[in-house]
Amino acid sequence: MATNILMPALSPTMTEGKLSRWLKKEGEEIKSGDVLAEIETDKATMEVEAVDEGVLGKIVVPDGTEGVAVNAVIGIMTEAGEKAPAAPEKTTAAPQDKSTETPQQPPKETPTPVAKAAEPAKPATNDSERIFASPLARRMAQQAGIDLATLKGSGPNGRIVKADIDAAGTGKAPAAAPVVAPKPETPAAPAAAPKPAAPPPVSITAPHRKIPNSSMRKIIAKRLLDSKQTVPHFYLSSNIEIDALLKLRGELNAKSAKDGPAAFKLSVNDLIIKACAVALRRHPNVNSTYTEQDTILYDDVDISVAVAIPDGLITPIIRKADQLGLAAISNTMKDLGARAKAGKLKPEEFQGGGFSISNLGMFGIPEFSAIINPPQSAILAVGAGEKRAVVKNDAVAIATVMTVTLSCDHRVVDGALGAEFLATLKSIIEDPLSLML
Numbered sequence: 027m028a029t030n031i032l033m034p035a036l037s038p039t040m041t042e043g044k045l046s047r048w049l050k051k052e053g054e055e056i057k058s059g060d061v062l063a064e065i066e067t068d069k070a071t072m073e074v075e076a077v078d079e080g081v082l083g084k085i086v087v088p089d090g091t092e093g094v095a096v097n098a099v100i101g102i103m104t105e106a107g108e109k110a111p112a113a114p115e116k117t118t119a120a121p122q123d124k125s126t127e128t129p130q131q132p133p134k135e136t137p138t139p140v141a142k143a144a145e146p147a148k149p150a151t152n153d154s155e156r157i158f159a160s161p162l163a164r165r166m167a168q169q170a171g172i173d174l175a176t177l178k179g180s181g182p183n184g185r186i187v188k189a190d191i192d193a194a195g196t197g198k199a200p201a202a203a204p205v206v207a208p209k210p211e212t213p214a215a216p217a218a219a220p221k222p223a224a225p226p227p228v229s230i231t232a233p234h235r236k237i238p239n240s241s242m243r244k245i246i247a248k249r250l251l252d253s254k255q256t257v258p259h260f261y262l263s264s265n266i267e268i269d270a271l272l273k274l275r276g277e278l279n280a281k282s283a284k285d286g287p288a289a290f291k292l293s294v295n296d297l298i299i300k301a302c303a304v305a306l307r308r309h310p311n312v313n314s315t316y317t318e319q320d321t322i323l324y325d326d327v328d329i330s331v332a333v334a335i336p337d338g339l340i341t342p343i344i345r346k347a348d349q350l351g352l353a354a355i356s357n358t359m360k361d362l363g364a365r366a367k368a369g370k371l372k373p374e375e376f377q378g379g380g381f382s383i384s385n386l387g388m389f390g391i392p393e394f395s396a397i398i399n400p401p402q403s404a405i406l407a408v409g410a411g412e413k414r415a416v417v418k419n420d421a422v423a424i425a426t427v428m429t430v431t432l433s434c435d436h437r438v439v440d441g442a443l444g445a446e447f448l449a450t451l452k453s454i455i456e457d458p459l460s461l462m463l
Contacts, residue, residue: 028083028111031101033094034074036067037373041096043067044241047089048101050082056103063100066241070340070376071369078103083110092241159186166191242338253400258436261395264448267425268411271297271458278352295331295385296356298408300461301454303327303347306381309447313380315401316438330379330399331359333366340366341399343379352461387411393429403435404444406451428455 033043044066050056061073062082083104087094094100102110157174159167163186167174172194179186239247275292282289306313306327315322327348330341342362344355365371381403384396387410396407411428418425430451434444454460 028105028108029078029080029103030099031062031103033087033096033098033100034065035096036065036072037377040067042093042241043096044092045087045089045094045100046071048085049073052082052085054082055106056080056082070242070366070371072373076103080105081108083108157186158184160188162188163191167194170195240337246338249400250397253398257398257400259398260434260436260441260444261431262434262441262444262448263393263429263431264452265414266428266430266452266455267416268294268428268455269426271455272411272426274458274461282353290353290356292352292356293359294387294411295383295408296352296359297458297461298385298406298455299329299331299344299347299355299359299383300350300352301451301458302381302383302406303329303344303350304454304461305447305451307348308450309443311443312404312439312447314403314438315380316403316435317401321438324380327381328379330376330382330402331362332382332384332396333363335367335369340371340376341379341382342366342371342376382406383408387428393431395431396433398433398435403438404447405433407431407433 033045036043046064046066048063049061050063056062056076057079058076060076062076063074064071065074066072080103082101084102085100086102087098087100104110158179159174160181164174166172166188167177167186170191172191174186177186177190177194178184180190181187271294275294275297279291282291306329310323311321313324313327315324326346329344329347331344332339332341342359342365344350344358344362347355350358362371362375366376379399379402382396382399382405384405385408386394387408390410392412393409394407396405398405407430409429409431411426413424414427415422416425416427417423430448432444432448434441
């Protein structure tokens with residue numbers, strides 16, 4: 027028996043994706059667990075495994091097809107020797123929004139026209155709903171035992187009225203009802219304001235080339251545009267001396283180098299992740315999400331860390347970061363970062379999180395502001411550590427200083443709360459031995 031292979035939903039936000047390539051050919055045998063195809067979602071390229079056994083009878087959606095709707099038929103699996111049925115015509119159209127789809131309704135009933143004088147009255151029918159009569163006329167006809175189907179209405183549009191019932195009782199025809207202009211229909215609610223027209227395409231005359239936007243690039247553009255337009259951002263910056271942090275990192279790495287295969291190598295980012303996790307545990311309202319009904323405070327400190335990949339960025343998550351040691355954070359981050367760049371992350375490894383970190387210090391960027399990753403309420407932008415002149419004990423000195431900027435959703439993180447969080451983070455980083463406690 028033929029079985030349709032459907033486009034899977036590989037994330038809660040996925041509505042369509044790109045079928046990058048098939049890893050099986052038509053006519054090839056398939057076993058449960060075999061990888062059928064690679065699907066490019068808004069976050070990563072993921073493999074789709076077969077759950078049944080059979081033969082790939084027909085490929086409906088070819089390699090490289092974009093915009094394939096979730097649950098669309100992408101292939102047909104058959105039993106050995108069975109012929110694949112014809113494929114559905116539409117496989118790449120996005121699912122229609124049923125809220126805007128015109129419902130199929132039975133045709134509206136039209137008023138029964140007044141019969142011509144030469145025509146005999148129509149016999150009664152069982153479909154009483156097609157007889158137009160006023161409630162009073164119906165009640166009078168029922169009491170008098172008169173069949174409404176035998177009457178010719180004299181009201182507007184042939185409607186049977188009280189006079190018709192009276193006439194039927196006396197045998198006299200009622201006077202024709204005066205022609206009354208139909209009442210104007212109640213105006214419908216004003217239509218929603220039309221969306222502003224899209225800007226005209228830019229006229230480019232210089233030599234150029236076009237790179238089609240991937241699914242990931244389109245989703246990044248949409249999500250960040252929505253964030254910037256709908257989330258009231260405000261920004262707080264702090265200059266943090268990191269000499270003590272760098273010293274601790276060097277000592278720990280030197281000690282770890284003697285451990286052989288169990289050795290680890292801490293990065294500055296690993297220490298910042300741990301410091302943020304401790305600060306979030308002390309200020310739980312920053313580890314939150316705003317909704318119209320409630321403010322959600324997360325029990326676990328799950329930190330999303332921005333990782334650049336060839337076609338954009340992705341934010342793998344360090345789960346329960348406040349409960350992990352520095353070595354565990356370092357090893358986990360290296361594993362997630364490598365698999366993120368290879369497009370091999372599982373959905374649960376990059377979906378969720380209550381707080382984000384974006385670090386451009388390795389590129390020499392001294393300071394920047396990041397856009398909040400919804401539905402989170404804050405993101406920390408980390409700049410490069412650089413030698414700066416600072417004043418200590420009324421004297422100018424040189425210190426390694428790092429500027430961090432906290433982007434806050436003002437609906438849930440107020441200025442004072444954001445400032446308190448940054449003050450705690452600064453004290454932890456400038457006294458990093460507290461991370462070892």
